[in-house]
Amino acid sequence: MTKEIKIALLMAASLFMEIMDGTIVTTALPSMAKYFRTESSTVALLVSIYLITVAIFIPLSGWLANRFGRKRMWLLAVGLFTLSSLGSALAPTLAILLGMRVIQGMSGAMMTPTARLIVLEKTVPSQLLQMTSYLVWPALIAPAVAPLIGGLIVTWWNWRLIFMINLPMGIVIILIGLFLIDQNTQTMAHHKFDVTGFIEIAIASGLILSGAELATHGRFEWLLAALMVVAGAGMLVFSYFHLRKVKNPLFSVSSLQIESFRFTQTGGSVLWLSVGAMPYLMTVYLQTIFHWSPVKASSFVIFIFLGNIAIKPFTTVIIKMLKYRGALFNAFLMVMISSFCLAIITKSTWPWLIALLAFVSGIGRSLALTAYNGLTFADVPLSERNSANTLASVIMTLAQGLGVSLITVLVSIFSQSMTLEHAYQFGFVFLGVLMLWPMLELLTVSKSIGESTF
Incomplete structure (x- = not known):
């Protein structure tokens, strides 16, 4: 195993810790609400405030990496994340816990992009597909295994343990990183900080995710939520033109002029939306409609993770054989068909068939995300x-x-117009229909896209 691969696996481990922490908290919310003697909607802030903080501070990560060095920023981020996890586990009040989640969000925002940059900053195009494949698995595995791990912890132990599991992981990651990552490759040029760009993107991200969170509180909040999302989207457009014109932007948007990068950001964002929604929808559906326990429902969602792992050794071979367009089309097709089939399962459906559909969905997601990650920096x-x-x-x-x-x-x-069971079923149909967008987008890209990575 080369040093580059060891570093990629180390960065993937830090990404896994961050993504799982952002997901696993959901399963412990009822226990937290009972412990702090408050409403479930109030405790749900622990999830939303984390996501919003991450979104706000991610744009700052590139400038900090340039200013202080990749290795230094990554180690600092992992250290803060680990310490704030300990603070979350020991928090005596909800207010302190919320404060710890803000710190976790800030450190997670620094950790994730910097980890990817450490792996990709000097990777030649011909090795991008291999190196990015190591960075895909945390995003695939963490959302699938987190509900099961969280369910087991809440059922058999205390909710505080969901934060404590970050401590040994964080300490080991830091110790290995200190010796494995070279310091002399981290010095970068210093540019003036784009305060205006940061504020604009922070406001846009905050409005969009806050609006999305508000919309989940009931239909009486939908109008205000929609206005917030639209205002956030408008601010994003405004900040885009700012980043194009300013002399020293917070980060350059010139990469959007490159076909392969632009393609991964449009169709890829649709896929990421589906990746985040499917494990959640399946878990809630099996608990709410089938009346399965959280642990039993999560044990079936874990088959998404098994599909991710099963196809992983073959994704690079498949992409090279079918090219990016062929591999992505087949991946989208698997995600679409499995989503449609999950929409028609019933309580009498054979359990092995439900597991198989989750497995196929995992295969499609893994293949698609590997291809997108290989394409992102190809040119x-x-x-x-x-x-x-x-x-x-x-x-x-x-x-x-x-x-x-x-x-x-x-x-x-x-x-509002059908039974709750049918509403969930249409939710699966929607996630399947979403795949039409990237499939149609494939028709607009060149047949030779991404060939520099082979």
Whole structure:
């Protein structure tokens, strides 16, 4: 195993810790609400405030990495994340716990893009597909295993343990990183900080994710939520023109002129939305409609993770054989068909068939995300990868954050005119229909797209 692969696996481990922490808290919310003697909607702030903080501070990560060095910023981020996890586990009040979640969000926002940049900053195009494949698995595995792990912890132990599990992981990651990552490759040029750009993007991200979260509180909040999301989207457009014109932007958006990068950000954002929503929708559906226990429901969702792992050794071979267009089309087709089939399962459906559908969905997601990650920086010059990485992280975070909120609102809307069971079924149909967008987009890209990575 080469040093580059060891570093990629180490960065993937830090990403896994961050993504799982952002997901696993959901399963412990009822226990937390009971412990702090407050409403479930109040405790739910622990999830939303984390996602919003991550989205706000991610644009800052590229500038900090340039200013203080990749290794230093990554180690600081992992250290703060680990310490704030301990603070969350020991928090005596909800207010202190919320404060710890803000710190976790800030450190997670620094950790994720910097980890990707450490792996990709000097990777030549011909090795991008291999190296990015190591960075995909945390985003695939963490959302699938988190509900099961969280369910087991809440059922058999105390909710505080969901934060404590970050401590050994964080300490080991830091110790290995101190010796494995070279310091002399981290010095970068210093540019003036773009305060205006940061404020604009922070406001836009905050409005979009806050609006999405507000929409899940009921239909009486939908108008205000829609206005917030629209205002946030408008601010994003405004900040885009600012970043194009200012002399020293927070990060450059010139990478959007590159076909392969632009393609991964448009269709890829739709896929990330689905990736965030499917494990959540399946877990809630099996608990609410089938009346399964959280542990039993999560044990079936885990088959999404098994599908991710099963196809992983073959994704690079498949992509090279079918090219990017062929691999992505088949991946989208698997996600679409499995979503449609999950919409028609009933309480009498054979359990192994439900597990198989989750497994197929996992295969499709894994293949698609591996292909998208291989394409993202295929034609981006080394000098522009920091900015491209920051931009991609902002878009990915917003897409993932919107996934659960969007499907929650849609199920609520559908339930106004049909039974709750049918509303959830249409939720699965919606996630399947979403795949039409990237499939149609495939028809517009060149047949040779991404060939530099082979």
